Amino acid sequence: MQHFFNFIVKYQYFLLFLLLETFAFSLTIYNNSYHKSVFINSTNQIAGGVLKHLNNFESYIDLKLNNQLLLKENTELKNKLEFLKTQKATVLDSSYLPFDQKYKYLSATVIRNEFTKLNNYLTIDKGTLDSVKIDLGVINEKGIIGVVNNTSKKYATVISILNQKSKINVKLKKTDYFGSLVWDGQHYNILQLIDLPRQALIHVGDTVVTGGQSTIFPLGIPVGRIQYIKTNNNYYTKIDIKLFNDMSAIGHVYLIINKDSNEIKTLENTDNIEHH
Amino acid sequence: MSLFGYAQPMIYILFILIYPITNNRFVFLILSFLLGLSIDFFSNSGGINAAASLFIAYLRLPILKMISGRTEFDPVLFNIKSMVFSRQVSYLFILILIHHYIIFQLTYFKFSALQSVFTFTLFSSVFTFILLLFLSSLFINKKR
Numbered sequence A: 001m002q003h004f005f006n007f008i009v010k011y012q013y014f015l016l017f018l019l020l021e022t023f024a025f026s027l028t029i030y031n032n033s034y035h036k037s038v039f040i041n042s043t044n045q046i047a048g049g050v051l052k053h054l055n056n057f058e059s060y061i062d063l064k065l066n067n068q069l070l071l072k073e074n075t076e077l078k079n080k081l082e083f084l085k086t087q088k089a090t091v092l093d094s095s096y097l098p099f100d101q102k103y104k105y106l107s108a109t110v111i112r113n114e115f116t117k118l119n120n121y122l123t124i125d126k127g128t129l130d131s132v133k134i135d136l137g138v139i140n141e142k143g144i145i146g147v148v149n150n151t152s153k154k155y156a157t158v159i160s161i162l163n164q165k166s167k168i169n170v171k172l173k174k175t176d177y178f179g180s181l182v183w184d185g186q187h188y189n190i191l192q193l194i195d196l197p198r199q200a201l202i203h204v205g206d207t208v209v210t211g212g213q214s215t216i217f218p219l220g221i222p223v224g225r226i227q228y229i230k231t232n233n234n235y236y237t238k239i240d241i242k243l244f245n246d247m248s249a250i251g252h253v254y255l256i257i258n259k260d261s262n263e264i265k266t267l268e269n270t271d272n273i274e275h276h
Numbered sequence B: 001m002s003l004f005g006y007a008q009p010m011i012y013i014l015f016i017l018i019y020p021i022t023n024n025r026f027v028f029l030i031l032s033f034l035l036g037l038s039i040d041f042f043s044n045s046g047g048i049n050a051a052a053s054l055f056i057a058y059l060r061l062p063i064l065k066m067i068s069g070r071t072e073f074d075p076v077l078f079n080i081k082s083m084v085f086s087r088q089v090s091y092l093f094i095l096i097l098i099h100h101y102i103i104f105q106l107t108y109f110k111f112s113a114l115q116s117v118f119t120f121t122l123f124s125s126v127f128t129f130i131l132l133l134f135l136s137s138l139f140i141n142k143k144r
Helices: A002-010 A012-032 A045-061 A063-094 A261-275 B011-018 B025-043 B048-068 B085-108 B111-139
Strands: A103-113 A121-124 A137-139 A144-151 A156-160 A168-172 A178-182 A190-194 A207-210 A222-232 A235-243 A252-258
Touching: A002 A012, A012 B025, A012 B048, A045 A063, A045 A103, A045 A121, A045 B025, A063 A252, A121 A144, A121 A252, A190 A222, B011 B025, B011 B048, B011 B085, B011 B111, B025 B048, B048 B085, B085 B111
Parallel strands: none
Antiparallel strands: A103 A121, A103 A252, A121 A156, A137 A144, A137 A252, A144 A156, A168 A178, A168 A207, A178 A190, A190 A235, A207 A222, A222 A235
């Protein structure tokens, strides 16, 4: 026992280092397993509060620009509404069904936006009190932004599409070939399309939209245009996509709640159990 | 802040580099850890900055000994400001390089991305180094 205490006293500096380093590493490992970044993140009250105050100040500067964007979106929606009104009569006559809305939208403000790192996150000012949940899709008027990965009462963090952990199901607008959207960490407005089947014919300028194969994003939310294609033996080795969105300037966002997501997930789970 | 897509300077480590070596080393170790952790606190990076900051805080004295070519020095008389400029530069750059390497290796979290890790480390280290040279000239009092 005496030797043991001598050992501790002799190496106390190194042991303190080892202890703290182990703690830091376990936080890192914990954070890298998806959905488990628990207590050191910016959804907590202190960091969230500080970020919100900073954002309040910044939003005054951008007020004019944001108003214009919202006005533009309003106009577009009004036009769509008018268009639907003309359609309504014919639809209702032929088959009168109660319209069941599948997706619901929540609005939120980004109080912190990262885009320069390899793993970027956004913090938004809505949390579980506003019925924000993990795995909700986040978009704005121009296209997709990310997926909610952590929530507290009043705030939530979003895994940006500019993150090594992000992999989003997308498809070509023209054809029904599906692929995945990932980021190589280089330019914040250029992402990569992978896992596209070799028989899919693509051209520079083709539009890419969300695939709707997951319960997170509905089908057809705009993503970007193909900017660069590199092939080798008829295989696509690199496909760059220029985003419609400017990931460095994101203010107001919408969260998508899929009302059927629980139902779909339960169904998929029971299927798996029966097959195995 | 990002430059040319690769360089991401991290100037907060100036604290670790210029903290007086005469002060309590246990306090220094804990302060460096908390500094890194507070950066992680705001940037959702787990414990990456805490791990890297703690590591260079621990390595600082051995590297200082190596660079100054002395096995022992009197911590009361010794002063980083009193070193030759070339030694100051290598002291700064070696510690920045180690710190940034740990940061980017842990960020990518896999060994298959070595090329990207090295590119990021090199570009960012040069950038941080240049910024810290300016900053340290502001903060370190040259009068003796």
